[in-house]
Amino acid sequence: MSTPHWTGTRLHHPGFDDHYGIDDGGFSEALHVFIDAAQLVERFAQGGTVRVGDLGLGSGRNLLTVWSVFAAVAPPDARLELHTFERDPLPFKDARAALQRCWETCAPEDRSRLVGLLERMDRLASTWPTPLPGVSELHTGDPRVRIVAWTGDAGETVPWLDEPLHHWCLDGFSPSANPAMWAEPLLQAIGARTALGGTATTYTAAGRVRRALIAAGFAVQKVPGHGRKRDMLAGIRGGEDAVVAGTTLRHPWPEGRALGSIAVVGAGIAGCSVARELAEAGCVVDVFEADVPASGASGNPWALLQPLPNLGGSPVGDWTTRAFVWTRAWARRRGLPWEALTVARYGDKRDHANRLRAELPWGAALEDPSTIEDAPPGAILGLTTAAMVPPQVWCSLLLAHDRIRVHTHTPVTALTPGWMLGSHGPFDTVILANSFAARALVPALDLHPVRGQLAVLPATAASAGQARALCGPVYLLPERGGRHLLGATYHRDDPEPALRNEDTRWLWQALEAAVPEAAGALAAPDAHTEGRVSWRGVTPGRLPFVGPIDDPIAVSATLDARKRTRPQFPASALQPGLWVSAGHGSRGLVGAPFAAKVLVDALLGRRPPLPADTLDAVHPSRVTVARVRRERDG
Ligand SMILES: Cc1cc2nc3c(=O)[nH]c(=O)nc-3n(C[C@H](O)[C@H](O)[C@H](O)COP(=O)(O)OP(=O)(O)OC[C@H]3O[C@@H](n4cnc5c(N)ncnc54)[C@H](O)[C@@H]3O)c2cc1C
Ligand SMILES: C[S@@+](CC[C@H](N)C(=O)[O-])C[C@H]1O[C@@H](n2cnc3c(N)ncnc32)[C@H](O)[C@@H]1O
Numbered sequence: 001m002s003t004p005h006w007t008g009t010r011l012h013h014p015g016f017d018d019h020y021g022i023d024d025g026g027f028s029e030a031l032h033v034f035i036d037a038a039q040l041v042e043r044f045a046q047g048g049t050v051r052v053g054d055l056g057l058g059s060g061r062n063l064l065t066v067w068s069v070f071a072a073v074a075p076p077d078a079r080l081e082l083h084t085f086e087r088d089p090l091p092f093k094d095a096r097a098a099l100q101r102c103w104e105t106c107a108p109e110d111r112s113r114l115v116g117l118l119e120r121m122d123r124l125a126s127t128w129p130t131p132l133p134g135v136s137e138l139h140t141g142d143p144r145v146r147i148v149a150w151t152g153d154a155g156e157t158v159p160w161l162d163e164p165l166h167h168w169c170l171d172g173f174s175p176s177a178n179p180a181m182w183a184e185p186l187l188q189a190i191g192a193r194t195a196l197g198g199t200a201t202t203y204t205a206a207g208r209v210r211r212a213l214i215a216a217g218f219a220v221q222k223v224p225g226h227g228r229k230r231d232m233l234a235g236i237r238g239g240e241d242a243v244v245a246g247t248t249l250r251h252p253w254p255e256g257r258a259l260g261s262i263a264v265v266g267a268g269i270a271g272c273s274v275a276r277e278l279a280e281a282g283c284v285v286d287v288f289e290a291d292v293p294a295s296g297a298s299g300n301p302w303a304l305l306q307p308l309p310n311l312g313g314s315p316v317g318d319w320t321t322r323a324f325v326w327t328r329a330w331a332r333r334r335g336l337p338w339e340a341l342t343v344a345r346y347g348d349k350r351d352h353a354n355r356l357r358a359e360l361p362w363g364a365a366l367e368d369p370s371t372i373e374d375a376p377p378g379a380i381l382g383l384t385t386a387a388m389v390p391p392q393v394w395c396s397l398l399l400a401h402d403r404i405r406v407h408t409h410t411p412v413t414a415l416t417p418g419w420m421l422g423s424h425g426p427f428d429t430v431i432l433a434n435s436f437a438a439r440a441l442v443p444a445l446d447l448h449p450v451r452g453q454l455a456v457l458p459a460t461a462a463s464a465g466q467a468r469a470l471c472g473p474v475y476l477l478p479e480r481g482g483r484h485l486l487g488a489t490y491h492r493d494d495p496e497p498a499l500r501n502e503d504t505r506w507l508w509q510a511l512e513a514a515v516p517e518a519a520g521a522l523a524a525p526d527a528h529t530e531g532r533v534s535w536r537g538v539t540p541g542r543l544p545f546v547g548p549i550d551d552p553i554a555v556s557a558t559l560d561a562r563k564r565t566r567p568q569f570p571a572s573a574l575q576p577g578l579w580v581s582a583g584h585g586s587r588g589l590v591g592a593p594f595a596a597k598v599l600v601d602a603l604l605g606r607r608p609p610l611p612a613d614t615l616d617a618v619h620p621s622r623v624t625v626a627r628v629r630r631e632r633d634g
Contacts, residue, residue: 004090011059011098015088018177020058025227026102027110027117029203030065032226034169037234038199043166044070049079053161053168053190055154055181057086057129059098062169064121067145068114074144082147083161085154092128096121127329130385132307134325135160135609139333150609151325155186162607164195170202175209182209184216191216194237205231249612251619252571254548257605259283260428260577263421265412265441266290268298269391269588270581271433272398273596279403281600287404288421290411294395296435297534300454302477302485303589304469306343306386315617316542320587322610323594328387330593336394339480343383346472346514386469388477391589415441419577431599432549432580433592435537444552445545446623447583449535451494453503454487456530462521472514474507484522486511488586492538499531539583545620546595547602549578555621556628568625579603580620 004013004020011020035041043050050070054063063084070080090098099121106114120140124147127138133152140147150157154172168190172181180186182204191213194200200213205222210233213220218235225232262278264271267289275285289295305327308320331338399406410424412434418426432438436449459479466484470476477485489503504525512519539545554573579602581595598608598618608615616622 004088004094006094009101011090011094013088013173016173016177018173020061020098023102024105025107026061027065027106027114029226030062031069031110031113033201033203033232034062034171035065035069037201037223037232038167040066040167041069041073044074044078044080047075047078049081050167051081051083051163051165051195053158053165053193054082054084055158055168055170055190056172057084057089057149058171059090059095059102060084060121060124061099061102062171063147064099064117065114066169067120067140067147068117070145071120071142072113072115076144078144080145082145083150083165084147085150085157086129087151087153089129089131089151092125095128096125126332130325130328132321132325132385134322136325136329137333138329149329155180155189156611157609158186158189158193160607160609161193164193164198166195166198168194168198168200170200175204175206182206182212184212187212187216191218191237194218196237196240198237200235200237201233203229203232205229205233209233249619250568250616251547251621251625252569252574253602253619254571254574254576255605257603258429258577259603261426262286262429262431263288263419263425263427264431264433265421265438266296266432266434266582267293267395267399267406267408268296268433268435268592269294269395270298270435270584270592270595271431272298272395273593274431274433274581274599275404276398276401277596277600278603279401281604282403284403285405286424286427287399287406288410288412288424289406289408290434290437292408293399293406294392297452297536297588298391298395299534300391300485300487300532301456301483302388302480303391304343304386304388304471304475304477305590306383306469306471307590308587313613315614318611318614319543319594319618320590322614323587323591324385326594326597327590328385330597331389331394334397336397337390339388341386341388341467341469341478343386343469343471345383346470388469388480389589394589412441417575427577429577429579429603432578432582435582435584436535438537438545438580438582442549442578442580444624444627445549445580445582445620446540447537447545448492448539449495450538450585451491451496451533451535452488452586453499453507454485454532455504455507455525456532457484457486457522457525458482459484460522463518466518466521470511470515470518472510474510474514476511476515476518490586497533499533501527504529504531536585536588537583538585540623541617542585543618544583544585544588544591544595545580546598546618547579547615547620548574549580550621550624551575552624552628555624556631559625559628569621 123141129149129151138147175182213235217239219238220235222231223234262285264275264287278285307324308317412421419430436447439445439447464479555569559569584591601608
């Protein structure tokens with residue numbers, strides 16, 4: 001991938017062979033084209049919620065301009081929701097440097113309209129998007145302002161918006177350098193997601209852009225451009241009210257808002273994150289936990305979080321990477337501990353690593369170890385965007401909310417429609433987040449326990465300098481509190497709760513074989529070596545179950561077996577109010593917070609921000625449909 005770089009004082013994108021609009025007078029242009037031509041000051045001053053689209057994010061000039069003008073003129077009850085789209089996010093430091101330069105040449109009268117702009121930019125540093133595809137919500141430090149960042153091609157991501165916006169800032173390089181950005185398909189998607197009377201403005205006056213905007217439902221005017229540009233375009237959405245068409249999915253999701261009284265079963269990361277999202281959406285949530293919070297797999301001292309390359313479009317890779325993108329900003333926005341680190345990956349799949357580097361548009365997220373000075377010997381690939389986090393601390397911070405009531409030592413042993421959890425209830429909505437044990441309540445959920453043992457090794461003077469996580473057949477985390485974590489074994493349906501010396505030995509031998517230098521820096525474990533045993537919940541195909549739970553008999557009765565494509569059976573075959581987030585396997589700290597986002601969006605009647613194939617791939621009904629088909633096919 002070609003990375004944007006500086007040519008003198010200008011930032012250049014080699015892929016589009018064009019410069020970012022952040023030269024002298026950049027803020028003056030942004031105010032003229034994206035604020036004044038759209039009369040945003042007047043709209044902000046009226047109060048209420050204004051939703052603005054920003055395509056593309058680039059240096060953040062337009063995003064920060066809109067936010068700063070809002071902060072200056074909007075009354076206290078006003079809200080701003082910004083949706084920013086970007087295919088190739090710049091590193092934060094480059095975007096920040098570009099804005100700084102632009103600010104230094106900004107005229108005093110423009111500066112006075114943008115007070116605090118650079119400070120706002122600095123608040124975005126910890127959640128600034130990386131080049132991984134996905135959606136995330138940035139930390140604004142301002143409860144009145146939400147910024148949703150969509151990374152990936154806007155042609156793919158704009159159609160996932162499920163609410164019309166009031167204004168679009170269209171700034172995607174020149175139409176000759178980037179024709180796809182200005183062509184009818186994307187502008188049609190934008191038109192379909194613009195409220196009646198909403199606007200779209202752009203610095204260009206090109207005829208083909210004007211025609212495409214008109215075809216997308218805008219009444220378009222040429223108005224005076226900025227500086228030396230004679231004209232620019234300003235469109236007002238006319239015609240019918242915006243209809244945001246949903247995507248066709250293979251398996252159904254209930255329509256509309258469905259909440260009422262809510263119970264969550266299980267207080268690991270899956271239960272804690274969904275309870276927290278619901279509490280923040282204004283719901284009171286009862287969490288039932290058989291033991292104490294984070295006593296299962298989410299009780300490990302540290303977990304490694306990393307995206308997963310999805311070569312060949314694998315749904316596991318797509319889910320995990322999108323989940324990583326969401327969870328990274330979600331955790332940082334909440335101030336959950338997040339220790340960013342880089343990962344050196346080991347293994348014998350060098351071809352695989354080479355293909356990854358060649359094929360993935362991940363930019364700075366991947367490193368070639370041969371080019372890195374401190375790369376450990378034998379590493380085949382580096383990931384720059386990863387983290388280690390303490391799951392137990394996450395769970396307890398997430399549960400600390402006025403609207404969450406935790407019932408500890410309260411196992412749910414029966415689930416009856418209504419919904420009664422044993423003698424507790426009734427509840428309108430029940431979310432099963434009790435990992436593999438969900439199968440005891442809903443037998444159709446094909447979940448298995450997989451035992452995992454970790455070893456905790458004392459750090460030495462030689463090992464304490466290890467800054468990267470080493471990841472291969474086993475993983476070794478950098479020292480924290482004088483200890484390294486070495487994980488993990490993987491044994492299906494193995495109920496042994498006690499630490500096994502042979503498992504610790506296996507972990508050590510795997511480390512010695514893959515990274516002898518790292519093992520050499522540590523003392524070998526012995527019979528007194530500490531560790532922890534817990535169980536992952538694993539599904540066939542390694543994707544979690546995230547979504548509504550069906551009634552298998554109703555599915556069997558209504559499944560149209562002739563239709564090999566979508567849709568296959570109606571939403572009436574779902575069990576009203578019954579949901580699941582389980583089967584997060586070996587990546588639950590990455591996946592469960594995103595699963596919570598998906599579930600809460602669905603419960604609030606919004607479309608979760610995922611490609612249809614990935615949403616289908618995590619839908620619990622995939623196993624029911626496969627089973628019904630197998631039975632029919634004999
Ligand atoms: C050894 C090991 C290492 C791992 N390392 C990583 C890693 O580095 N990175 C990563 O992302 N993931 C890792 N994972 C996976 C991750 O820990 C799990 O995917 C995640 O913790 C699962 O969260 P959960 O909430 O679904 O399940 P759990 O954390 O197991 O929580 C389920 C909860 O439900 C409760 N419960 C069960 N039955 C009932 C019932 N009937 N009624 C009420 N409550 C009930 C349990 O007591 C438990 O507290 C690892 C897993 C293991 C085993
Ligand atoms: C002119 S620059 C943006 C300027 C930006 N508003 C700023 O303030 O710096 C155009 C941006 O749009 C992005 N872009 C172009 N085509 C895109 C597409 N199809 N999807 C998403 N982003 C795109 C580019 O990567 C680039 O960052």
